[in-house]
Amino acid sequence: MTEEVAYVYAVLRPAEGLDAALGALTGVAGAPVRLVPQGATDAPVAAVSAVPAQDFREDALRRHLEDLTWLEAVARAHHDVIEAAAARTTVLPLRLATVYLDDDRVAAVLREQADAFSQALRRLAGRLEWGVKIYVESRADARGADETVAAGAAEGVSPGRAYLRARRSQRHARDESYRAARQAADRVEAIGRALAADHARHRVQQGELAVGGGENVVNDAYLLSRETAADFRSQVLGAVRDLPGVRVDVTGPWAPYSFTAPPGGDAPGGDAPGGEPPGREPPDGDAPGREPPAAERAP
Template sequence: MDDLIYLYGLIPSDEADHQSFPSFKGFDGEKNIYTIPAGDVTAVVCRLDSEQFSEEAIKDKIDNDMEWLQEKAFHHHETVTALYKSFTIIPLKFCTIYKSEESLKQTIEASGPKISETLQSLKGNEEWNVKIYSDDPVLKKKVGETHPAVEAKMQEISVLPKGRQFFEKKKIDKLIEDELENEKNRVCEQLHEQLKHYALHAAIKKNWNKDVTGLKENMAWNSVFLLQSEKVETFLEEMKQADEKLGGTGWRIEATGPWPAYHFSSF
C-alpha cells in the first residue's frame, strides 16, 4: 500500500522557493520532512507507513498510550514552531493525515482562495496567549470585607436573633461566592476588551483546570490575540501595567508567544 501523508502546515510557495528549508525528521522519527508544491501554496509533509499509522492504529495509541501521545504531540508542536520562525504558516492540527499526495493537492486546490487569503492575513502578524489567574481565597476575603451588597446584608442580620443569624450567614456565604464570580468576570472581561484594541482578532478559549496547570491558583481567563508585529511591544506593556495594578490583590496575568497562529488560521 502507498504511504500516508502527514501534513504539518501550509506556507506560501514564494517563501518556500526563496528560503532554504530546514532538515527535520518526520512523525515516525525516520523519514525526512519534505514539501509538496501546489500552485501558490506549498504543503510541509512527511510520509507515514499506511499500516503502522492507520486511522485505527493512531486512535488506539491516542486512547491507550499517553507516552506516545505526548511524544508525538510535542514533535508536531516543535516542528510547526520551528517552521513558523522562518515562514508564514497555516499550522495544521495534530494528526492531520491524507491518503495520498494527490488527495492533499486536491484539497488545497479546492480551498485555494481561502488558503491564500488566510496566509495573507497572517503575514507579519503574531499570535499571543493571555491567561489570567485568580487566588480565590484572597479574592473571596476581599469581597467579604469590602463588597457593598455583602456589607449591607451583614448589617441587616446583625440585629436578628442568634438562631436566625446562623441561617442568614449561610446566605451570606452564597452571596460572597456569587459576587466573587461576578468580580472575576468583570475584571477579566474588562482587561480582554482593553487588550482587544491592539489586536486584529481576539478569541476566548476554555480555561484549564489545576490538574493541567499544576498551579494553586485558578485560571480565570484564557484568550488569544492576533497582533501586528509592530504592536506587540505596546500590547505587552499595556498588559504589564494591568498586572502591576492588580498585583498583590489576588490576580496574576501571564502572556506567552509568539505562537503559530493555530486559532486564526482554520483550514
C-alpha cells in the same frame, strides 16, 4: 514494505530557503519533512512527512490518543516543525494528525482550496498568536481560617461562631476575587479590541493544565502583529496589577494555532486510508492547537 500516508503539518507561504530548512528537520515518527507544492508558482505549499499508515487509521489513532507518551511525542514533533516554518514564513497550522493518502492528494487539496488558503495566509502575514490566561488565586486558605478561629477564641467567641466567621470571610474573599477576575477579563478584551487583529476563546484549563496554581477562568488567544505585540503584553500585565486575588499569564509568541480555519470554512481534516478523517484534537488542550508544548509563563 510498510504502507505510508502523508502527514501534513501546515500550509505555508513559499519562501526562499524554506525547503532546505524544513528538510533538515525530523518530524512525526522520526520522518524527514518536505514541501509539497500544488504546481502554481508562488502558490501555498504544504509541509509533509511520510508516516506509517497503520498508526493513523481511525481505530489505531483512537487508541493512540489515549497513550500520553505517543501523543506527547507527536504533538512536540508537530509543534517543532510548525515553529521552524513560522520562523521563516507565514504559516497556517493544521490540526494534529491530519493525514492524506499521498502527496498527490495533498497537492489536490492545495489546488481545491487555493483561494481560501491564500486569503488566510494574507490575513496571518506578519502576525503571531499570544495567549492570555486569567487565574483566580486562593487567597483565603485553611491557614487563614485557623487564624480567624484563633482570633475569635482570643476575643471570647465560641469556636463554632469563630469558624462560621472564618467561612464567611473566605467566601467574601473568593467573591471579591471573582469580581476582580471579571473586571480583568473586561480590561483585557478592551485592550485586544484596540490592538489585536482577532480573538479566540478556548475552554479554561483544569488540573495539571492549570499552570502555577489558582483557578483558570479565562483562556484566550489573540492574533497580533509583531509591531503591537510588546505593547499588548505590557498593557495586559499592567491591567491587573491593582486587582486583588487575580493573576494573568501572557504566553507567546506562537504560530497562529487558534486562527487556522480558512475564511468561510474549517481547516481540512485529511483522509485516512480507510476513508475516515482522523484529524481530531486530543481532549483538554493537549494538542498544539490548544496550547503549544512547553509553554512558559511570562515573567
